[in-house]
Amino acid sequence: MPVTLRTRGAAAAVLITAFGLGLGGCDALDPTNLFAEKYKPEVVQDTPADKLYSEGLAKIEDSDYEGAVKKFDSLDKQYAYSDWSRRALLMTAYANYEGQKYDDAITASKRYLQRHPASKDAAYAQYLMAMSQYKQIPDVTRDQDRSEKALVALQELVQKYPTSEYSTDAKAKIQITRDQLAGKEMEVGRYYLERRNFPAAINRFRDVVSKYQTTRHAEEALERLTEAYMALGIVAEAQNSAAVLGHNFPDSPWYKDAHALLQNGGLEPREEKGSFLSKIYTSVMGRTAAAQ
Structure with a gap:
């Protein structure tokens, strides 16, 4: 029999009815239906804290530091x-x-100090942070931002935890870091001096003397100041720089150079007691004597 629009419509109605019944049956699942999904929530038990901690330590023992971090993070x-x-x-x-x-x-160290500032291990967290900066100090030819950050972190350690077991090491590394920063200033100062930009060179050498006067670069900075002032014809400052150098570092080869430079110009070292340089070294020597 030919299929008419009417018969097709009737067939469609039967399919829709059947499909609708099927959907209705899905809405009310029969618990006895073998095809029904049975949801069972999975309960994940936390790993005991001491076990995770021990596993993290074991990873460190095996030098698997990344694996250790994952354990401790968990x-x-x-x-x-x-x-x-x-x-x-x-x-x-x-x-x-x-x-x-x-x-x-x-x-991680900063987070620890923020959460537990009064902890008995706060000094160690500060030490780890400072040492992490210190380990990234670049050579003297590069930007010294890391050196500055290391110096701040090390100084904070000494100031906040002066009696901690890490204070002595921090003080030694402070001196090394200051020496590094002074070295950078000297490198730039010598660059300007070689190019006869004497005012710029003087600014760098004065920074070394004012900020890093206890480093090994101070002697050279005073001699370079003598050179730069002589080149500019500022004789009194040249004499004063050489005199301060000789007074504080009499056996230094840099003093011999400065003294010879003045003598070639018919001059002798002469210290001005109220000068910038004289005040700095008077203050430094006073603090050194008080510490002893």
């Missing part, structure tokens, strides 16, 4: 705000430091 998240979390955060900083991921170590 411990921090699962047991947030607990003592385990505090210990995990400190070990995260340590593992990153040992793995030479210094920026990550700095971040």
